[in-house]
Structures are given as C-alpha cells and as structure tokens.
Amino acid sequence: MLLAPEDTTAWTDAMLALARSPAQRDAMAGRSRARAACFDWNRSAGQLLALYDEALSQPARSRP
16 A cells, blocks of 8 residues: 555545455455565575675775
C-alpha cells in the first residue's frame, strides 16, 4: 500500500477498507511476513562482509 503521507483521506479510506475486509488484511499480512523474512542480521552481515571482501580485493587507488 503506497499512500502520500499527507493525504489523510486516502489513509483513512485505506484503513477502513482493511478493517472491513479480513481477507484483504490477511493477504497483506502474509505478504508482509514474507517480505520481512528477506531481512535478517545474518543475511545483512553476510552481504556487508562480501562487500568488504570485494572492496579489499580491488587495487588501492591513490588520492589526487
């Protein structure tokens, strides 16, 4: 759900729609849990370590 932060009418309508639709709410919750599972400390740390390894494997550059 993407809404303009300042559009209080859109936010109100969206929240009311979710409150009235258990199926839509459950579907959104399931997608949210699946998306959140993509982010964890082990994965983030592994990606950062790989980035450091890549940076360290490059030849040193001199400063101008």
